[in-house]
Amino acid sequence: MLRLENAIIRNGPFNVTANLAIESGHRIAVIGPSGAGKSTLIEGIAGFLPVTQGRILWRDQDMTTAAPGKRPVAMLFQDGNLFPHLTIAENVGLGLRPDLRLNGEQKARVSDALARVDLEGKEARKPAELSGGQQSRAALARVLVQARPLLLLDEPFAALGPALKHAMLDLVTELSAETGATVLMVSHDPADARRITDQIILVDEGVALAPQETGPLLDNPPAALRAYLGGTG
Numbered sequence: 001m002l003r004l005e006n007a008i009i010r011n012g013p014f015n016v017t018a019n020l021a022i023e024s025g026h027r028i029a030v031i032g033p034s035g036a037g038k039s040t041l042i043e044g045i046a047g048f049l050p051v052t053q054g055r056i057l058w059r060d061q062d063m064t065t066a067a068p069g070k071r072p073v074a075m076l077f078q079d080g081n082l083f084p085h086l087t088i089a090e091n092v093g094l095g096l097r098p099d100l101r102l103n104g105e106q107k108a109r110v111s112d113a114l115a116r117v118d119l120e121g122k123e124a125r126k127p128a129e130l131s132g133g134q135q136s137r138a139a140l141a142r143v144l145v146q147a148r149p150l151l152l153l154d155e156p157f158a159a160l161g162p163a164l165k166h167a168m169l170d171l172v173t174e175l176s177a178e179t180g181a182t183v184l185m186v187s188h189d190p191a192d193a194r195r196i197t198d199q200i201i202l203v204d205e206g207v208a209l210a211p212q213e214t215g216p217l218l219d220n221p222p223a224a225l226r227a228y229l230g231g232t233g
């Protein structure tokens with residue numbers, strides 16, 4: 001279980017407060033208006049932003065001040081953050097060792113992850129030699145090799161066309177179901193939430209609410225969410 005106990009996450013002059021618990025193994029959409037604090041919440045859990053009050057606990061272990069690399073977290077950003085001068089295999093290998101001095105077992109894990117996202121044979125290419133969708137899959141492979149129990153996705157597939165986005169979302173579902181990973185995904189699209197999540201954390205004006213069941217919440221949204229969804233929920 002991931003718990004945010006009266007946590008205040010600071011992002012410059014902006015704060016997000018959260019007092020909530022997330023059961024392991026759920027896939028959860030983080031939804032709310034632009035500027036509400038969704039990315040701030042995710043980056044606070046990842047350790048990229050400071051918690052100024054309260055605590056963040058994973059399986060009852062306090063990780064409030066742990067460095068990002070010491071947390072049970074893998075994070076996927078919208079642009080994938082691939083390094084243009086490195087090959088796809090090297091980019092994925094970075095998920096295991098920043099200095100890329102991989103042993104045989106680690107190289108095998110990189111190959112497995114690339115196969116899992118249908119990129120076998122593309123190991124030696126640079127990101128620019130792949131399509132947008134293939135680049136997204138490579139970024140997902142880097143997250144996969146890390147094999148962390150908590151997967152944080154910040155609008156990861158927003159730049160992709162609908163068919164490719166659905167394929168990527170379904171891949172996240174498949175992989176997280178296999179590994180039992182807990183997934184938190186920032187999304188602006190309620191259809192994404194319905195497609196792969198069972199719960200939603202609503203973030204509004206710097207407050208993150210406890211997870212609620214996806215279907216009932218979107219079927220009968222409270223006023224703030226209804227205004228945001230614009231009747232498309």
Ligand SMILES: Nc1ncnc2c1ncn2[C@@H]1O[C@H](COP(=O)(O)OP(=O)(O)OP(=O)(O)O)[C@@H](O)[C@H]1O
Binds near residue numbers: 012
């Ligand atoms: N580096 C920063 N310095 C100052 N303010 C910031 C900084 N980054 C974000 N903010 C502010 O913090 C607030 C929350 O930003 P955040 O990115 O968490 O929102 P969001 O809900 O993810 O928005 P969006 O849906 O538009 O991505 C916003 O009002 C934003 O302007």
